[in-house]
Amino acid sequence: MSDHTSLSPAESLIAARGGRMTRTRVAVLDVLLAAEQSLTHDEIGAALAEQGIKHDRVTLYRTLDWLVESGVAHKMAGEDRARRFGVATSGPHEHAHFHCDRCGKVVCLEGLQPAVAVNLPGGYQLDRAELVLHGACPTCGKGT
Amino acid sequence: MSDHTSLSPAESLIAARGGRMTRTRVAVLDVLLAAEQSLTHDEIGAALAEQGIKHDRVTLYRTLDWLVESGVAHKMAGEDRARRFGVATSGPHEHAHFHCDRCGKVVCLEGLQPAVAVNLPGGYQLDRAELVLHGACPTCGKGT
DNA sequence: GGCGCAAATGCTACTATGTTGCAAAACCAC
């Protein structure tokens, strides 16, 4: 709303990828950018609904897929069978994730790639490593 | 079959956990012990069917759950939304996993826990770390 | 500003994975 000459962060990201500027994409990206943790498809859907943005389950899946393919967002599987999405702020998603075992939230720990020095049994070709830390997040661990 | 005084490895494991010795449990554990990689519920079911062992999808889920609870097997989520199971030969599953991006197989790399020395942003309590290596397994990477 | 077309949406229906409740059967102790 307001000034049509300046683009919101979400709009810039979409424009940079040469994609169409649709209501859903901007809204989804806004939600993702505002979130501090990775969100499930369901959580994003709820956020859109709160903003009164009409959408379909399927459209959301496709929008999310497009964002991942465009390199704007990244997708990951959790312990439950729900995929979570987050914005991929920097380069490839070569960063660690923190999974809170109490509230189930997943946070991206950018720029925290540890030195993974494992020596694989012969024959294995390492492409990339994914590190998931388990424990309690600041909020959940407070009352310990 | 054969000698009832000697127990198979699978039978010993079940007996050690104080569980009942049922057809399904022994068969499932046999499959798991024979497998070099983590198997999905579906793959295990297929293996049982090949052996002519009558079973139910639900029973298999429950058997697998029991094995996990008993500490005999361990469960993990993959990129797809299917959980994979493997035998937990040693202690807690503090080991790394190798995921082949070509054939989708997941192999347990026992005794390969790397030094995960990340400094978490204040407030986070680390419980355990899970490392997943992505790349090509010996079989798939051979023809490169 | 209007036109046309490809891309995106929204619908319905479907697949896959996993769970729950309950009656029947199997396991094991006696």
Next chain:
DNA sequence: GTGGTTTTGCAACATAGTAGCATTTGCGCC
């Protein structure tokens, strides 16, 4: 063998994600 508890098997349900297709919409082009 008998009894009691655990497991099994069935059917129905729940959840996450996918497929096909008609309609709408963003956007380049005139």
